[in-house]
Structures are given as C-alpha cells and as structure tokens.
Amino acid sequence: TITYSTGKDSTPATQKLVEAFEKKYPNIKVKVQELPNSTDDQHNSYVTALSAGDSSIDVLAMDIIWTPEFAAANWLLPLDDKFTKEMRDKFLPGPVEAVTYNGHVWAVPRFTDAGVLYYRKDIIDTPPKTWDELIQMAKENVGKGGTKYGIVFQGNQYEGLVCDALELIGSNGGSVLEGDKVTIDTPQAVAGLQYLIDLVKIAPPGVTTYQEEDARNVFQQGEAIFMRNWPYAWSLVNGDDSPVKGKVGIAPIPRGKDGEVGTPVLGGWNLGINKYSKHPEEAWKFIEFVTSEEGQKVTALEGGNLPTIKSLYQDKEVLAKNPYWADFYDVFITAKPRPVSPFYPQMSDSMQINFHKALTGEITAQQAIQNIAKDLNDIIKNEGKK
Structure with missing residues (x-):
C-alpha cells in the first residue's frame, strides 16, 4: 500500500485514477490522504510531517512554488533517472523548468495553469496585443453593453497579486x-x-481588495470589459446562469512597450516522492501513471485540469469536452514560473506588501521595486547562511 497525499478533489478524477492504477498494478494499493482545502494549511501540514522525517506519505501533490523549497530541505527524492529527458520533452517547457532546481529534477508536473485575459467579444472585436492598447480600448468602450469598468484583476495583498504583478513586469521585459x-x-x-x-x-x-472570485463576479455580472484570471473561470462565466454567457473571449496576456511577448505566470501542481518513503519504486509507478497521457486524460476529462503533456491539446476526446483548450495552448507555451527558489515564500511576502502599497498609492512603483530588490538580496544572503 502506498499513501498519496493531495488536496480535496470535488470531482471524480482522483477516484478514477486510483481505480485505473490498481487495475493495472493489482499488487499495489493506493490510500488517498486528503489535505485541508487552503494551500497555506496544506503547506504547513507537509512542513510539520516532513521536517519530522514522517514516512507515512509516499507521493506528495505540491503547489508549483513549493517544489524547490522541499528539494532544498532534502525532503524529496531526485527523479533525474526516472523522469528522463525523453519523457520531459513531451511536456510543456514552463512546468518542467519549475520542477528543476540546482541542476536536478524533483517532481513531475501533473496539471498546469496560467494567467489569461478574458474580454467581452460583444464589445471588443480583436483583443489587445499590448497593455497600452488595452487601456485605450477600455477607456473608449466603457459604458457599452452594460459595462461600468475597464478591467478587473487580483489586487488584494496575497499571492494572487504577485502573479498579476509579475505578469506585467515579465511582459514588459523585466525579471525577478x-x-x-x-x-x-x-x-x-x-x-x-x-x-x-x-x-x-x-x-x-x-x-x-479583490481575489479571483471577486474579479470573476464583477466580470460575470457584465460590469467589466476585461478580466485577468485563471482558466478555471471560463466554464463559470459561460455557465447557464451567467449574464455574459456566449459573450466572452480569451486571449494571451498582452505585452508591455518594452517587452517582446506577454508572459503569463504559471500555476499548477506537481507530484514528488517523499525521501523518507519506504516504497519509492511503487510511488514512482503511481506518479508515472498519473502523469502519463492516459492518466492526464482522465484528469482532463473528469477533473477539468489542464494537461502538462503537449499532445493532449490536440486530443479529439479532450477537445470535444473542452473545445476552448486549443486556445489555451498558445498561452501555456509562453508561461513562466515564478522565481524558482527555496526561499520563494519569504520573497513572496516582500512582493505582496510592496506591490500592494504601490497599488494603493502609499509608495511609487520605483520605491516598491527598490524595496523588493533590497529584501530579496537580504533573504538570499541570510537564508543561504542557515
């Protein structure tokens, strides 16, 4: 028996994967251990268990930003000889970059996510290619089709704001x-x-003060022309009870005037093996199955999760169920991970505080960037000594 630790799944996907796996490997049983809903609580429960050398978990589902932190803490088995280059080449480049730290591969990308631009196609014919165009279009068209605002996004002081800000910085040619x-x-x-x-x-x-759902609600009520959000919002803004059903288009994140390409920020989840696991070989078989084309197809059809394997974006069954996924492929191919660092949680805290102060006008953009640069240098210097 192996134990698979993951967040709560409100869809039948996890159950179906486990059944399919146990059918293929009748001598391995999988016990699913559900973690709390909030990703912060999930992170804390892992840190508590793994720092105590807990061997009861075999396979860990991890938010994309935890992988380098767990690898640096020596809690994961390196997978270089298992997740081979030949396998990695079938995957989207961004998610593979996000599981690579210090020259080694520590996890396999299970599903992906990236920021997208939603727009009202009954008001805007062609989506903007640049942020300057977007601001211009918003000003010219606000008031049409019942709209009151140009755009909604995630401006609250939390991780979502870091994603939005890094998209704008990246799409303007900057990096962290x-x-x-x-x-x-x-x-x-x-x-x-x-x-x-x-x-x-x-x-x-x-x-x-907005998070994802606040932005979605305003856009879904028909009050905004544009929205920056994740792919999950698509099926909701097009739901039967949505006032904007059938009036929504999706487009890649625009670029800034100093940038060459819009850079959506990557989200998603990875699977890794607990270094203290007593069943590493069986754990690998499970990861290999779940992240294979067959496994990811189950997750795509049953769980609505976007695959990390490129070929599934041309799969007939997958596209029959989710026709709009073909459009997302272009978005994901340019998506960039957040800074791949074991100290990312501390870096994010500084970015959340300073980006938010800049949005509310407490400090200028210049001051915010200088504060973050100073904090990040301090974090690398001090944490590196521990």
Whole structure:
C-alpha cells in the first residue's frame, strides 16, 4: 500500500485514477490522504510531517512554488533517472523548468495553469496585443453593453497579486531572479509595475481588495470589459446562469512597450516522492501513471485540469469536452514560473506588501521595486547562511 497525499478533489478524477492504477498494478494499493482545502494549511501540514522525517506519505501533490523549497530541505527524492529527458520533452517547457532546481529534477508536473485575459467579444472585436492598447480600448468602450469598468484583476495583498504583478513586469521585459541573482531593479520592471497601477484607474474602486472570485463576479455580472484570471473561470462565466454567457473571449496576456511577448505566470501542481518513503519504486509507478497521457486524460476529462503533456491539446476526446483548450495552448507555451527558489515564500511576502502599497498609492512603483530588490538580496544572503 502506498499513501498519496493531495488536496480535496470535488470531482471524480482522483477516484478514477486510483481505480485505473490498481487495475493495472493489482499488487499495489493506493490510500488517498486528503489535505485541508487552503494551500497555506496544506503547506504547513507537509512542513510539520516532513521536517519530522514522517514516512507515512509516499507521493506528495505540491503547489508549483513549493517544489524547490522541499528539494532544498532534502525532503524529496531526485527523479533525474526516472523522469528522463525523453519523457520531459513531451511536456510543456514552463512546468518542467519549475520542477528543476540546482541542476536536478524533483517532481513531475501533473496539471498546469496560467494567467489569461478574458474580454467581452460583444464589445471588443480583436483583443489587445499590448497593455497600452488595452487601456485605450477600455477607456473608449466603457459604458457599452452594460459595462461600468475597464478591467478587473487580483489586487488584494496575497499571492494572487504577485502573479498579476509579475505578469506585467515579465511582459514588459523585466525579471525577478536569475539563478541566485536578483534582477528586479530595472526600468523595465518599474514600468511594468506602473502598468498595474494604471489599471487601478480603470478598475472598480475595491479592486485592491479583490481575489479571483471577486474579479470573476464583477466580470460575470457584465460590469467589466476585461478580466485577468485563471482558466478555471471560463466554464463559470459561460455557465447557464451567467449574464455574459456566449459573450466572452480569451486571449494571451498582452505585452508591455518594452517587452517582446506577454508572459503569463504559471500555476499548477506537481507530484514528488517523499525521501523518507519506504516504497519509492511503487510511488514512482503511481506518479508515472498519473502523469502519463492516459492518466492526464482522465484528469482532463473528469477533473477539468489542464494537461502538462503537449499532445493532449490536440486530443479529439479532450477537445470535444473542452473545445476552448486549443486556445489555451498558445498561452501555456509562453508561461513562466515564478522565481524558482527555496526561499520563494519569504520573497513572496516582500512582493505582496510592496506591490500592494504601490497599488494603493502609499509608495511609487520605483520605491516598491527598490524595496523588493533590497529584501530579496537580504533573504538570499541570510537564508543561504542557515
């Protein structure tokens, strides 16, 4: 018996995967251990168990941003000889980059997620290619089709704001970290953050308190022309009870004037093996099955999760169930992970605070970027000594 630890699944996908796996490997039984709903609570329960050397979990489902942290803490088995280059080449590049730390591969990407731009296709014919175009279109068209605002996004002080801000910084040619070198203190990054501050002016007054669902609700009520959100919102804004059903298009994140391409921020989940597991070989068979084309197809059809294997975006059954996924492929191919660092949680705290202060006008974009650069350098210097 192996134990698979994962967040609560409200769809039948996990159950179907386990059944299919046990049929294929009748001598291995899988026990599913459900974690709390909030990702912060999930993270804390892993840290408590793994720092005590707990061997009761074999396979861990991890948020994309935890993998380097767990690898650096020595809680994961390296998978270089199992998740081979030949296998990795079948996957989207962003998710593979996110499981690679310090020259080794520590997990296999199970499903992916990336920021997308939603727009009202009954108002806008062609979606904007640049942020300047978006702001212009929003100003010219607000009021049409019952709209009150140009855009909604995630402006609350939490991880979602970091994702939104990093998309604007990245799509304007900026970056945060390259290896262990802090690279955020550039004019491109400042100008990228300034775009986000400018979006506040065409957004609802409460946008600096919004998370994903707040943004979706305003957009779904027909009050905004554009929305930055994740793919999950698509089936909801097109639900039978949605006032904007049939009026919504999706497009890649626009680019800034100093950028070459819009860079959506990558989300998603990975599967890894607990270093203390007593059944590493069986655990690998389970991961290999769940992340294979066959396994990811089950997750795509039953759980609505976007695959990390490129070929499934051309799969007839998958596209019959989710025709709009063909459009998402172009978004995911340019998606970039957040800084791949074991100290990401501390870095995110600094970014959340400073990005939010810039949005609410307490500090300028320049000050926010300088504060973050200083904090990140301190974090790398101090944490590296521990």
